[in-house]
């Protein structure tokens with residue numbers, strides 16, 4: 096499915112809304128751009144409604160029955176039209192009902208202040224507001240042939256409005272404790288999703304429903320049954336960055352719902368009139384979406400007068416022409432992941448540092464991996480990676496033990512594996528507390544001497560561990576801890592010698608690092624952190640599915656299509672560079688003399704999407720592909 100999310104937020108001050116809308120050319124241009132679904136607006140963040148409604152908030156300058164005409168024209172040419180409803184932002188309702196807004200524990204109203212230009216946040220624990228939303232849903236279902244609904248701004252802060260205070264008291268939550276307020280807010284979201292999905296599906300069971308919060312994390316599990324599919328909103332230049340999508344996608348693809356990846360055609364972010372992304376960036380973002388098994392969605396916006404932006408739709412059409420060629424190799428394609436990376440508990444940061452570090456290190460080394468939570472099936476992974484801060488409660492600890500009993504290998508670091516201060520039975524590790532030195536050093540042992548025989552500085556503090564097992568690396572201490580009492584040179588103090596504590600511990604079923612290597616790589620980019628992780632993985636997974644001489648800037652993603660009995664190897668080489676305050680892609684980059692070995696059965700036929708048949712040799716259980724030169728993208732198909 097190739098989708099366009101057609102934003103349309105217009106203040107009531109804007110005139111001639113939809114005045115230039117031509118239904119036939121609208122549908123025709125979308126069709127020419129190979130768009131199969133376009134999300135159009137019933138109600139925007141301003142609370143304005145874009146069709147002839149019985150409700151009072153119709154945009155005062157709406158010049159045509161816009162949504163009706165959009166749906167009719169698109170349906171005529173076979174394009175679906177899910178309907179957008181802004182939930183958490185509705186300026187009109189916020190203006191009319193001050194008491195519908197969220198209130199923080201400090202008494203501040205949610206969203207922008209009166210002196211700012213910006214959205215006001217409504218509380219979603221409000222029966223009156225939700226009844227208003229339901230009234231609109233019922234109206235839409237009665238007026239139009241509805242394909243589905245996209246609800247936006249579906250999040251809830253620690254609201255202390257009168258409704259929330261009363262509900263918390265009634266339901267046994269203590270409003271004076273932040274954690275309790277958070278837990279209640281989660282409950283509110285769950286109720287909203289249940290209420291609206293039930294309302295819709297009782298009236299039209301086939302309708303798609305999605306609730307957007309700009310991110311997908313393990314917390315979504317409890318409400319997953321109220322979604323028909325998932326959409327990963329992730330505009331790399333719009334605040335999400337280029338690391339967000341792959342991290343979320345690697346988790347979302349384990350949830351067994353169809354999902355799509357949404358980027359934007361904007362140079363920066365939503366609402367950017369006259370801002371267009373470089374074509375190579377959009378091409379990369381869409382092909383990466385497909386390589387991760389997601390459908391493509393591109394965020395665009397309709398001009399207020401109802402015309403499609405001609406540059407934007409051309410940009411999307413050119414990209415979707417390429418995407419359409421890839422689609423046969425995307426249908427039903429499953430990842431071939433052999434490592435499961437356990438997700439940490441949510442923190443204030445959208446993406447945890449250790450998770451981002453793990454995603455980088457494994458992705459750059461072309462490992463095939465998923466991000467998993469404790470509800471996922473871990474048995475398909477050869478290695479389970481617990482990056483830095485995966486402390487376990489009893490149930491997941493038992494699941495890790497069971498995983499290892501069945502032959503699974505574990506790679507863990509720092510606090511990962513700890514359950515109430517103790518490591519799981521079978522891990523030869525004793526936790527003694529936190530290091531008194533920060534930073535300290537790590538000296539690779541004989542097995543890892545190729546990493547260099549010098550004590551390497553570790554930029555984040557370690558856990559103090561005792562272990563009788565093998566130490567492939569040990570910790571060194573500085574001469575003294577730099578402090579106000581004493582210091583030497585600009586930064587940390589030089590290494591003194593071994594401190595008799597392991598930096599790494601290796602045993603039959605796993606390898607453990609005392610330092611938070613994944614956080615170190617994310618925050619400091621230390622090459623040694625990456626090398627240590629890769630040295631450990633080489634021991635735990637000596638024959639990975641994909642090996643290559645590709646540089647760390649190349650992405651290699653291997654999927655399998657069961658029905659077609661073929662592997663699809665996506666090779667992408669587009670490298671974001673910090674060219675302003677943004678990471679930008681402006682060129683596809685070449686790769687030369689590429690050699691890739693896939694540990695698969697001997698293929699019956701190998702070909703590439705570019706038409707050029709790549710050289711293939713099958714030896715020692717691997718299909719070796721040789722590519723003299725490619726630029727930006729290549730898809731190699733290996734039929735079994």
Ligand SMILES: [Zn+2]
Nearest residue numbers: 218254256259
């Ligand atoms: Zn509230």
